[in-house]
């Protein structure tokens with residue numbers, strides 16, 4: 001920015017400095033970078049990485065050698081003179097001096113050191129350092145009337161807090177510049193925040209999604225089992241104290257209790273998991289056993305049992321469940337200009353996932369849409385490329401498999417079928433809500449910042465309800481077409497429970513598919529909420545422009 005301000009304005013100076021030779025590159029690079037409104041440091045970084053500057057710096061050395069030679073011989077070479085002229089020009093001087101300032105870290109304000117008592121496990125409490133430079137913080141606060149705790153209520157879009165990407169709505173404010181704000185009147189906290197000048201060091205509590213189950217009464221290492229708090233995977237926890245690196249204090253959200261319970265820190269839980277894995281590897285095995293009885297017409301999507309076993313990533317200690325016992329989350333409100341969140345339906349085979357998906361799309365085809373699958377089978381009469389399927393060659397399909405373009409794929413009657421990630425993006429780019437149903441292991445593949453999937457578990461009702469509601473239902477299996485599946489209800493319910501037990505940390509909502517009409521209506525309203533109301537999502541899916 002310094003360089004730019006000192007006179008390399010492409011609009012006004014281009015003509016003049018073009019005559020001087022090299023500088024056009026500078027003008028173009030700076031002008032382009034400034035038009036993207038990037039930060040000063042980023043701009044400098046980009047400038048210093050530019051090939052023309054690298055080349056220039058390479059000959060810098062030669063210049064000095066030549067210069068010395070010239071001093072000695074008093075007879076400069078034309079190259080040395082030319083370079084001397086170039087390097088003496090004001091914009092290069094400004095650039096070099098900016099570079100030197102940054103290289104020496106010679107900029108203000110100097111950030112304060114992190115407190116000595118910083119917890120060893122940084123995941124528990126976030127220390128947020130903002131360079132304020134007298135700008136407003138760009139966040140509002142609220143006080144919980146019951147506990148007196150101060151929370152970040154809103155982060156103003158485009159403000160300092162928003163641009164930093166470090167403060168989120170719902171964060172509990174613990175300290176500001178070393179002053180505890182716990183129990184303070186909101187006016188007093190506002191006074192502290194407004195009074196911040198150069199910088200602010202905020203300590204905020206964090207929210208975590210439990211990715212594992214924990215039972216204090218079964219844990220012999222907990223200092224006080226009665227003070228422990230049991231939680232199961234999927235629970236939302238507000239970590240309020242981590243002064244002990246091994247045992248944190250947390251509350252469940254939403255919760256009635258004002259007192260916190262003891263939970264193992266992430267590192268403690270991780271070492272417990274490793275211990276458990278080495279002692280009882282089979283107990284940590286979280287593979288979902290396929291029910292084996294049902295093959296619907298969606299067979300093309302289903303991978304074989306063998307392949308599923310191979311692709312199951314939840315059977316080794318290096319997996320998500322073992323490596324990440326807690327996942328930090330923050331509230332996210334989709335902005336109107338953003339793509340819709342991907343809606344994923346998960347359920348045991350035969351529970352009615354596909355039926356519900358089809359009904360939703362039929363109910364409102366201009367809003368809901370499924371991705372168009374790929375296949376290697378030939379096109380049939382009445383079909384249209386890109387409508388029923390994307391018809392591709394086997395070579396192209398296999399190329400896409402190798403490049404991980406498929407969420408799921410499989411083979412049926414000698415032809416390959418698959419749902420590609422690009423087909424999902426196509427639907428979202430058209431402004432529609434994309435609804436897909438996948439096998440549980442595919443959730444990992446889809447959990448990304450760009451898709452921000454919202455996962456709805458379609459749960460089986462009890463076997464008696466199943467028997468009642470599915471009296472007339474038929475299924476199409478691999479070995480019997482259109483057969484009644486009344487005998488499979490127990491197996492279906494068992495499978496549904498297993499998926500729920502193993503994967504519920506990924507579920508955002510659960511719908512019991514008893515009465516089809518009711519389930520469909522419930523699904524509609526959940527999806528509307530998912531798209532239009534604040535939801536907890538992993539912090540790593542947020543960018544500064546996507547926070548509330």
Ligand SMILES: Nc1ncnc2c1ncn2[C@@H]1O[C@H](COP(=O)(O)OP(=O)(O)OP(=O)(O)O)[C@@H](O)[C@H]1O
Nearest residue numbers: 296349350351352353354355469473474514515516
């Ligand atoms: N709530 C319900 N009441 C009555 N019948 C239902 C209900 N839900 C689903 N069905 C019927 O159950 C059968 C299986 O449903 P569906 O094909 O959607 O299962 P699925 O979970 O998608 O399994 P698959 O992937 O094997 O097809 C279908 O005949 C469907 O019409």
